[in-house]
Amino acid sequence: MDQGYEEFLLGLVLSGMTPGQVKAVLAAKGIPYSEVVMDRVAERISNKLREFKNRELPHDLLALYVDVKFVKVRINEAIVERAVYIAIGVDLDVNKSVLDYEVRDREDLDGWKSFLGGLVSRGVSRVDVIVSDDFSGLDRVVSTLFPSSEHQLCITHLIRNLIRVLPDKEKDELMARVRDLKSSRNVEEEKKAISSLSQLVEPFSPAHAKRLLDAADKYRAFLNFPREVRHYLYTNNTSESFNSTLARFEEELGGYFPSLRSLQVYLYVSIEESNSRWKSRPMSVIRHHSYHLKQLHASRFQVSFDEDFQATAYIFSYTSIPGSPTEALVSPMSAHATAPPFITM
Incomplete structure (x- = not known):
């Protein structure tokens, strides 16, 4: 097989096609499928991943969105769950991109220390706001590695957590009180909204109500930014967008990745697809306020x-x-x- 055939297969994979879809395209064109060439394609993607994992990262970020996506992978004839740690950054020129990923056996504090510590070792140091879900103990890891950064807990994750413990008849009221939280204009209004949510949840789950009050200060970080950009900062929808891309490949492959190699390949494809999509859809509202945001950054970090x-x-x-x-x-x-x-x- 010549180099042109290999380039063609590489292009199909990077366009988001699964092996089955690649075979179908080749069959329709009367072109044979070569496992040997596909192995070379995977090795080329491996080289791209090595470059991606070893490049220097930006020192200054407006926002850092971090999350874990759970996927199923076939390993040693068994289908097991793996945790994919994802970090997406928005720099001071409002360019959004995937910074790094890490595949681990589970989500735990050791994993978060390793993953976030890796970002720091590769250059990330001054971040205005870090957006995450409310994983127990993650706040301590964030405050240790990024002591001058705001830490915003994702309100979308909060809604999901509370829906699980509330009866259906209370869900409309939940959403109404969450809207009050999102529209808070100052700390006093945010405190009132958090208290109202806690009171709603307390009869059904005292533990969730207490946790909400204990983490109240982590739900108000968005108030420290211009009103027009706050809705970009109080949810982790950016990570959800990437997760949905990876989930699409998992579903197209039959509900699980057939190997760790396959997972790595389609992680890279998901990264390329997401970065390309974000580049074509700039965050124009935040970009409009980038001058003021740079001043806030300069003040925060001197x-x-x-x-x-x-x-x-x-x-x-x-x-x-x-x-x-x-x-x-x-x-x-x-x-x-x-x-x-x-x-x-």
Whole structure:
């Protein structure tokens, strides 16, 4: 088989086709299918993954979305569950992309320490807000590795957790109170919304009600950002978008990945597909406010920007509570801003 055939197969795989779909395309064209060439294609993707896993990551991020997606994989004739840790970053120029992934046996604190520690070792250091679900103990890992960052718990995950413990008749009321939380304009309104949610849940699950109150400060981090961008920061929908792409391949392959090699290949394809989709759909609302967000970042981390950022500056008094930085905005003035392993069977 010539190089053109190999390039053709690589293109089919990177376009999101499963092996069965590749075989169907080849059969329709009267072209034979070669396992040997497909092995070479997998090795080329392995090389791409090594580059991806070893590249330097951006030091400064507006947002870091982290999550775990559980998938089924066939290993040693048994179908088992594996945890895929995912990190997606939005840089200060509002470019969104997958930063890293890690496949582990389970989701636990050791996994989170390893995964987030890996991001730090590769350069990530100054992050305005980290968005995650409420995995027990994750808040301590985040505060240790990113002591100056805000930590926002995902409200979408909160809804899912509470729906499980509430009777159906209470779900409309739940959504109404969640809307109050999302629309909070300040800390006082957020506290009132959290208290209201806790009171709704308490008769059905005192443990969930207490956990909600204990984590109340983690549901208000979005208030420290301009109102227009907050809805991008109080949910982990960005990770959900990537997860749905990976889930699609899992379903098309029969409900599980036939090998770890297959999982790695389609993780790479999911990363490429997601990055391409995000590039074609820029976060225009956040980009419109990128100048102010850079100023908040500079104030939080005491860093300066290059000459491209020297322009009319807005002065913020940055405090996480009780007010938000946008509420401290004053009149503009002229100033310079100072303030993976090899893929194996």
